Amino acid sequence: MMRAFKARDTIPEITVRRVAHAMGYRFRLYRKDLPGTPDMVFASRRKVIFVHGCFWHSHGCELTRPPTSNLEYWLPKLKRNRDRDQVNLDALTAAGWGSLVLWECEVQDHLRLKRRLKAFLDQP
Numbered sequence: 001m002m003r004a005f006k007a008r009d010t011i012p013e014i015t016v017r018r019v020a021h022a023m024g025y026r027f028r029l030y031r032k033d034l035p036g037t038p039d040m041v042f043a044s045r046r047k048v049i050f051v052h053g054c055f056w057h058s059h060g061c062e063l064t065r066p067p068t069s070n071l072e073y074w075l076p077k078l079k080r081n082r083d084r085d086q087v088n089l090d091a092l093t094a095a096g097w098g099s100l101v102l103w104e105c106e107v108q109d110h111l112r113l114k115r116r117l118k119a120f121l122d123q124p
Helices: 011-022 071-094 112-124
Strands: 040-042 046-053 098-103
Touching: 011 040, 011 046, 011 112, 046 071, 046 112, 071 098, 098 112
Parallel strands: 046 098
Antiparallel strands: 040 046
16 A cells, blocks of 8 residues: 555645746756755755655644554654654755755645745745
8 A cells, every 4th residue: 555655746746846836936856966855956046845745754733643553663654754854954954955844734725835935935
C-alpha cells in the first residue's frame, strides 16, 4: 500500500507551483545539491519552499490522525521525519538560504497562500 503514496508531484505541491507561477515567480524543482531536496527553489532569491504532507511530517492539524496500529514502526518513523526536517532547515539557514514550510492543510486557501508566498519571496 505504501507504493501508492508519491514523494513528488503531489496535489499540494502542484497547487503551490501553480499559484507561484501565476504570480510571476520562476523556480526550479528538487535541487538535490541542497539539504532536504526542497520542493521549489528560487535560486536568484536564495529561497526554498517545502510542501509537507500533514501526516508524514506530523503537523498535528485536523487532517492528521495518528496511526492506531504498528505503533512500534510509525511513531519512531514520524519522529525521524520531524528531526530530519529540522536538521535540513538548520543547514539551509547556515548556508544563507531562506526557507518556508507550507503544510498540506494550508494550501487549500489560495488567497492566504498567495499572501504567504508574496511575503516570503519579496522580503530581502
